[in-house]
Amino acid sequence: MEALFGVCSNSLFPSIQNHKNTILLPFPNSAHLPFSSQLKSQNRVSLKPHDLPPFEASNNLLLKCISSDERLGTSVDEGDSLKDGVRIKNLAVFVSGGGSNFRAVHEAILRGEVHGRFVVLVTNKHDCGGAQYARENGIPVIIYPNTKGEPEGLSSNNLVAVLSSYEIDFILLAGYLKLIPSELIRAYSNSILNIHPSLLPAFGGKGYSGPTIHFVDENYDTGRILAQRIVPVLANDTAKELAARVLRQEHKMYAEVAAAICEERVIWREDGVPLIRSKANPEHYS
Numbered sequence: 001m002e003a004l005f006g007v008c009s010n011s012l013f014p015s016i017q018n019h020k021n022t023i024l025l026p027f028p029n030s031a032h033l034p035f036s037s038q039l040k041s042q043n044r045v046s047l048k049p050h051d052l053p054p055f056e057a058s059n060n061l062l063l064k065c066i067s068s069d070e071r072l073g074t075s076v077d078e079g080d081s082l083k084d085g086v087r088i089k090n091l092a093v094f095v096s097g098g099g100s101n102f103r104a105v106h107e108a109i110l111r112g113e114v115h116g117r118f119v120v121l122v123t124n125k126h127d128c129g130g131a132q133y134a135r136e137n138g139i140p141v142i143i144y145p146n147t148k149g150e151p152e153g154l155s156s157n158n159l160v161a162v163l164s165s166y167e168i169d170f171i172l173l174a175g176y177l178k179l180i181p182s183e184l185i186r187a188y189s190n191s192i193l194n195i196h197p198s199l200l201p202a203f204g205g206k207g208y209s210g211p212t213i214h215f216v217d218e219n220y221d222t223g224r225i226l227a228q229r230i231v232p233v234l235a236n237d238t239a240k241e242l243a244a245r246v247l248r249q250e251h252k253m254y255a256e257v258a259a260a261i262c263e264e265r266v267i268w269r270e271d272g273v274p275l276i277r278s279k280a281n282p283e284h285y286s
């Protein structure tokens with residue numbers, strides 16, 4: 001069981017929780033508890049279970065932070081923390097590969113640029129880079145779908161039920177390569193985003209390419225487009241060089257879009273077109 005890591009911003013007492021229990025770790029000495037903990041810095045803590053606590057010590061633990069004035073045995077969900085009157089949003093991320101977009105948004109969260117937090121990661125590849133990064137950062141990992149190669153994977157209905165326990169506000173697909181089931185799309189209407197490495201719907205044109213972020217519907221790549229960026233194709237570009245430049249723009253764009261959805265700056269025009277309200281100038285939309 002590898003150590004869990006988590007970030008407790010502006011809190012002193014980390015706690016951990018799986019679906020059913022919360023235990024709090026009085027800091028810094030938690031040796032009498034079933035976890036040894038080591039303060040990494042003022043708001044980073046590593047937890048390593050040395051024997052089974054009252055509940056299953058699995059990596060399905062969610063690190064929650066509480067303010068220092070809470071009594072032991074109760075926890076204030078950091079989800080109550082407000083910024084400019086807006087509640088912090090719970091994010092789920094779906095990956096199948098290296099997870100560089102997931103990391104980019106997570107790093108933006110850690111820099112304080114995105115008022116959200118990843119509470120769970122879903123993958124169809126238990127050993128992919130995105131899942132490893134999640135485990136290293138104390139983010140629970142769920143396998144979906146159930147396949148021969150991933151027998152521990154969930155069914156669609158179980159996925160919806162398990163995700164509901166995390167009180168998710170938005171789902172970000174970040175290189176997830178399986179079809180999102182209609183059950184999940186119905187459960188999270190207009191709350192599932194995907195990033196695509198080309199300019200939908202036409203994939204781009206002569207001399208330019210770029211990423212697209214769109215809402216997810218029942219079909220691949222046909223949901224409402226929320227954001228795009230133009231990336232010029234240079235004369236000597238190889239496919240690899242262009243893809244790398246597009247990927248860099250993906251990282252920047254996904255972090256900006258994540259900030260917008262967490263700050264509730266996405267509005268739906270009467271004709272069904274989603275727009276992002278500028279943070280700098282609330283009169284402007286894009």
Ligand SMILES: Nc1nc2c(c(=O)[nH]1)N[C@@H](CN(C=O)c1ccc(C(=O)N[C@@H](CCC(=O)O)C(=O)O)cc1)CN2
Pocket residue numbers: 173176177178179180181194195196216217218219220221222223
């Ligand atoms: N309901 C939706 N699910 C997903 C969407 C979507 O828009 N609606 N987007 C994809 C991501 N994606 C493009 O952005 C995409 C991913 C995968 C495929 C594809 O053809 N997959 C293969 C299987 C690949 C594999 O198993 O390794 C397939 O389905 O045959 C197309 C587009 C995520 N889900």
Ligand SMILES: NCC(=O)N[C@@H]1O[C@H](COP(=O)([O-])[O-])[C@@H](O)[C@H]1O
Pocket residue numbers: 095096097098099100101102130174175176195196197247250
């Ligand atoms: N059709 C979906 C699709 O192709 N998504 C693409 O997969 C890559 C995932 O990279 P990452 O795992 O490093 O974020 C990204 O380029 C993303 O746009």
